[in-house]
Every structure is written in C-alpha cells, then in structure tokens.
Amino acid sequence: MAVLVTRPAEKGIQLVDMLNKSGVAALHLPFFNITAGRELNDLPNKFNQLKPNDYVVAVSQSAVDFAAETLQNTGFHWRTDLQYFTVGQQTALHFASLSEQPVHYPFLSENSEGMLALAQMQNLKGKNVLLLRGNSGRELFPQQVLARGGDIDILECYQRQPIDYDNVEQTSICKRAGIQTIVVTSGELLNTLIQFVPENEYDWLRSCQLVVVSTRIENMARKFGWTDIVVSPKADNNTLLQTILTLTS
Template identity: 35%
Template sequence: MIFVTRPSPEGEKLSELFNQANLPAQHLPFFKISQGRDILQLQHQLNQLLPQDIVIVVSPQVTHAINQCFTHLTLPKNISYFAIGKKSAQLFKQFTEVEVNYPDREDSEGLLVLLQQQSVKQRNILILCGNSGRPLLAQTLRSRQAKVKLIECYSRSPITYQPDILSEHISQQLIIITSIEHLNQLESYSSDEHKKQSYLLVTSQRIFTKAKELTWQNVLLVKSADNQTIFNAVKQHFPASL
C-alpha cells in the first residue's frame, strides 16, 4: 500500500494517479491547509512593488490558497517571479500567466544559488509562503541586503490519527514524504519495524538526510516533488507487491 501524506489537493491527485495505474494508494494527509493571515493583503503588497523587485512562491499550496481567495490577481510587470519547485512554478503561471523561474535543485538552497546570478541588494522581495517553514531563504536574502517580506498565504495545522494507523502489512508499505514537517509527523505513527521494513520516498536531500538520521533504512530520493515525477519513480523502483 502506498500512503501519500501531502495535503489536498495535490495529495488526492497523486493518490488518484496511483489507483488508476492499479497501484493501491491511500491519501493520508498529515496537515490541513487553511487560509493564511496575510493573503487578503496580497494584492496591496504586490501593488507596492517596483521594477526589478522579486516575488517567490514556496509551494503549490500558495497558488491553491490564492485561487480560493481571488478570482483575479493583478501582478506587476517588470519584476521577476521565482518558485522553489517545478510544480509551484507551473501552478502559479497557470493562474497568473506570468513567467516563473525555478532551480534545477528544487529546494531553498537551489533557489538561493539561482538568485546569486543577480544582485538583490535593496530590492523588495515578497516570499509567498505558509505559517511554518524554513527561515533559510529569508535570512540569506536579508544577508544579501534585500528587503524581504513574508506573506503568509496559507496555514498548516496537524491532522491527528489513531496511533496504529500504519500498523498493518508494514513490509508492504511505501510512504511518500514531501516535507520535513511530514517526516516529523510520521514519527508519531512509525515503529522500529517500519524503519527497517517499510519504504520511504522523499523529495529533497534535506528530507533524505533527516530520514537517515531517524534510522529509516529504505529511502529513495527523487529530484522533484512534482506528482508525475513521484509517480514515475514509484513505477520504476518499487515492487508491484506494495
């Protein structure tokens, strides 16, 4: 059984992909997503931007939240748009029709390398994000003398399950983890037996390293959190008996 822990709607879409391919999957989201405290200010904040300023989208949930809150968003021209990952870039482009750049390495470190190609000194940077996440991006850009403002577009709150939710057929489980927060939540439902016998699929080097620190033995790292990339990796690497 494949357990997909990413939130709706991406988690549901990925689970559906697996089930349509006769790969049994269950959507088991570890977080509920709701409207962020700053999202109603987003249009105003965008209107304040100047030419050469930057907007950064940290996850697909940003665009899902914007889509639920706005029927239309007016984005300024002559500024640069970036996303941490391919899926985030695609969704934001679909909704806004602006070009969105993203790094080959789909994490904060990868985006920071990409942004080294231009000076951010004294430029306004809006980071569209959730209520929790890594401070690395904002801290590093501020150290490069950018004027950084975080816009909380969505809020995550943990979903609680019965402690034994993952207790059956442990050796036949594949658990898909797309963030450190999901991995930390998984600790509440996993045992030493899970860490020896189950499979993990993770979508960044940072999650992979943390999983190994937590003594997970069977961990596959894929280069993108895009649903199609995850689906293809599962079909290629994991036994049909899952």
C-alpha cells in the same frame, strides 16, 4: 507493494489516484488540511509597496492559489513590472497560467538551495522580496535574502491545520494494508510522521522504504535510522509516480 502517501490536500489525493490506476495499492494519510492564511488581506497592499523589478516568490501551488483568489476578489492584478519565482517547475507553470506573467524556477534542484543558486538571487542589494508561503517553512531562503543585501517580507497565504487521528488505529490500518513504502515530500511531514507513529512501532516504521524529494530530507531520515531511502528527482506527482513504478518493476 502498498504505498502510503502523506502529501496533503489535492496533490496527495491525485498521487494516490495515479498509483491506484497504475496498479499500485496506495493509501492517503494527510497530516494537515490546507486553509486560507491569516495575512491574505494584506496582500494587495504588500504588492503596491513593491518597487519595479522587485521579486515575488511562491513556495507552492497552494500559496499561488490563495494569493490569486485574493487578488481577483479585491480587483487587483499581478503586476507586470515585478519578477516572479517558484521553487519547482509544476508550481511555475501553475503560477504562470494564473498570473499571465513569466515565472522563473531552478531547473536542476527544485528547493530553496536551487532557488538561491539562480543568477537573479546572487546580489540582492536594494531588492525587496515578497515570499508567499504557509504558516511555517524553512528559514534558509529568508536568511539568505537578508545576508545577500535584500529585504524579505513573508506573507502567510495558507495555514496547515493538523488533522486529529487515532494514531494507534491508523498505524494498525497501515500495517494491515501491507504498507511497505511511504512518500514524504517535506521535512515537516517527516517529523510529523515520526511523532505520529507510536514508539513501539518504530521498528516497523524504519523497515518501510521511504520515498523523499531531496537529499536534505534523506539526511533527516537517516538520522532517525532509515536505511532504505529513494530520492525522487523532482517533487511533482508525475515524477513521484515514475519513481515509485521503477521500484515495483
């Protein structure tokens, strides 16, 4: 079995390396480069405007990294009187190590739905929430913050810059490499994958096993026609590796 990893940046490179070292042939085909966001200069001022016990939510390690670098370069520090959140355990550990602050995350469901199920998110009346994310993202969390009485401020910490490929050539390379399993870690990546592969190769694409990280992405894939879909319990690379190794055993 050969695996195609669409996860961008260092996480994608790391997963490919982990798979190869475990005896699973893997290729990396990232659709985006991750670069600094256009609103990072506003971050120190946004932090100063928050009231004690307001919330800061980071959607990914990239958001944490760019925010931490910006605060360090401008002489600011992570405030000790705020509450910090992420959508996943690995990002929470990373966030906590850089900020030296406690970071909350949903244990059972590492996504927006899990975040919204946390006790701290049930009544947001009078609460300001600063959301650190990329130049696009799901709108469920911001919408629910407003619906629950809070105020949401979204700050673009990073940008996803599309990578220009010859899609016919890259699809041919994947087929020749024997790709049978594709790892997709977001709905945006799934849509990009479908748009990237030429329509005359859709039968091949749908014949590949899909490894995703949520039932939401699974449902999106089923609407496109996939039937062989495996949902990884979590989105971190260690869990994805174990999920894939289970498929090969």
